[in-house]
Amino acid sequence: MHLNDDQMQRFLHGELDARSQEVLSTHVAGCERCARQLAEAEREEKEIFELLGTLDHAPPRVEVESIARDRSALAVWGRRAAVFVAAAALAGAAYAIPGSPLPTLVDRVAQWIAGEPSTTSEETEVAPRVTSGIAVPGQARFAIVFAAEQKSGVAALSPGDGPNVVVRAFGGTVTFTTDIDRLTIDNRESSADYEIEIPRDISFCEVSIGARRIVVKDGESFATGLVTDERGRFLLPLTAAKN
Amino acid sequence: MSRSFHDAFVELFDGHFERLFRYLDRLSGDPDLAADIAQETFMKLHQRGSLPDAPGAWLVSVAMNLFRNAYATRERRTRLLKVVPEAAMFADRAVPPDRGEESRVLEARVRRALDGIPERERQMLLLRAEGYSYREIAEALGLQESSVGTLLARAKRAFKELYEDRADAS
Ligand SMILES: [Zn+2]
Numbered sequence: 001m002h003l004n005d006d007q008m009q010r011f012l013h014g015e016l017d018a019r020s021q022e023v024l025s026t027h028v029a030g031c032e033r034c035a036r037q038l039a040e041a042e043r044e045e046k047e048i049f050e051l052l053g054t055l056d057h058a059p060p061r062v063e064v065e066s067i068a069r070d071r072s073a074l075a076v077w078g079r080r081a082a083v084f085v086a087a088a089a090l091a092g093a094a095y096a097i098p099g100s101p102l103p104t105l106v107d108r109v110a111q112w113i114a115g116e117p118s119t120t121s122e123e124t125e126v127a128p129r130v131t132s133g134i135a136v137p138g139q140a141r142f143a144i145v146f147a148a149e150q151k152s153g154v155a156a157l158s159p160g161d162g163p164n165v166v167v168r169a170f171g172g173t174v175t176f177t178t179d180i181d182r183l184t185i186d187n188r189e190s191s192a193d194y195e196i197e198i199p200r201d202i203s204f205c206e207v208s209i210g211a212r213r214i215v216v217k218d219g220e221s222f223a224t225g226l227v228t229d230e231r232g233r234f235l236l237p238l239t240a241a242k243n
Numbered sequence: 244m245s246r247s248f249h250d251a252f253v254e255l256f257d258g259h260f261e262r263l264f265r266y267l268d269r270l271s272g273d274p275d276l277a278a279d280i281a282q283e284t285f286m287k288l289h290q291r292g293s294l295p296d297a298p299g300a301w302l303v304s305v306a307m308n309l310f311r312n313a314y315a316t317r318e319r320r321t322r323l324l325k326v327v328p329e330a331a332m333f334a335d336r337a338v339p340p341d342r343g344e345e346s347r348v349l350e351a352r353v354r355r356a357l358d359g360i361p362e363r364e365r366q367m368l369l370l371r372a373e374g375y376s377y378r379e380i381a382e383a384l385g386l387q388e389s390s391v392g393t394l395l396a397r398a399k400r401a402f403k404e405l406y407e408d409r410a411d412a413s
Contacts, residue, residue, distance in 0.1 A: 006392035015377045015392065041396075048399055049372045051406065052357070054350045057274035059264045060282070064256040067285050180282065 003027070003034050008041055066139055066180050134176045135164040136183050138199045143182040146209040149240045152191045155207070156233035157216055157223050160197030165205075168195045187238070195233075198222075209238055248293060255298055256285055262373040263302055267310065269369050272354060280309045299375055300382035307366075307383070356405035364398035371395055 223234035267277035295301035
């Protein structure tokens with residue numbers, strides 16, 4: 001008896017019990033047809049698995065400790081919510097969530113997306129110039145990454161009491177992508193200004209702008225060396241540094 | 244055995260996170276969704292506080308549940324993005340810009356072949372590609388272990404036929 005499909009696969013994958021392994025090995029050793037089919041099946045599988053590899057994307061950078069530490073699922077939907085928030089902000093009035101201050105907006109959009117449309121209609125102060133924004137749970141070490149330097153524009157940093165890193169963009173549209181420990185802002189072609197709140201609880205936070213990296217929070221020290229505006233916010237220019 | 248749950252968890256994460264992500268990414272074609280679900284699955288394991296008997300199968304079946312739930316959400320998200328003109332800026336996020344035309348065509352062809360085979364066979368094929376054992380595959384997908392070999396052979400045959408069909412057609 002030649003090997004059937006099941007035996008062929010199990011042979012290939014080392015999934016035979018000891019007895020069958022012995023019997024079938026003996027058969028294959030003396031049967032040219034089965035030996036050939038086995039070699040063919042192996043080659044074919046290798047080819048298929050290589051083809052499947054063309055679908056791959058780089059895995060996310062995830063620190064196991066950040067999962068072990070964070071028992072809420074909040075950090076997880078951050079990444080999805082990022083896209084929703086930017087989209088909802090763009091859709092504006094069409095979704096009847098106009099200019100709600102973040103992170104309330106995030107909560108509502110997340111609820112709404114999750115199938116529980118928020119019925120609350122308490123209106124809080126509207127920030128008319130916010131064109132997009134996001135709030136993501138801050139990890140102990142967090143990075144805010146601007147993809148590029150801008151022709152103009154400034155980020156106003158302030159420490160926040162909430163758990164979220166909150167970014168609001170004014171006068172320009174940008175795309176946010178979040179990871180568990182970083183927020184990437186695709187600001188290419190943008191000349192927006194930003195307001196960024198960094199939770200006091202975060203022990204370390206850096207902002208990078210293109211190739212430039214600035215540590216904005218390290219323990220108790222915050223935005224060392226940056227000038228402040230009349231509201232006490234620390235101003236970080238997003239334009240190329242002049243030497 | 245004085246090994247703490249935390250150590251076991253870290254070890255399991257190291258051994259399983261990327262393969263789980265890859266499985267979900269290939270299955271969905273949506274790396275963001277795959278990343279979310281892989282992380283959420285490990286969070287659920289951490290919340291559980293103890294290791295299941297068959298961790299590999301447990302992780303896959305929990306991930307599959309999350310995946311099914313996420314799908315309804317995802318459809319809604321697609322609709323949301325459609326009415327937003329600027330949504331175009333999200334559309335190509337899955338494909339890094341440095342991939343050439345040729346590899347995009349190949350990728351699309353593989354995707355169509357994979358999506359063309361029955362769901363259960365697709366899942367088995369992808370799990371086997373990540374080295375899951377027949378027992379894990381059977382447990383994760385709720386099948387008899389004795390049917391795995393035959394179904395795998397069928398899955399590969401179906402994939403190859405669809406793939407080559409496309410190759411000839413172009
Ligand atoms: Zn034979």
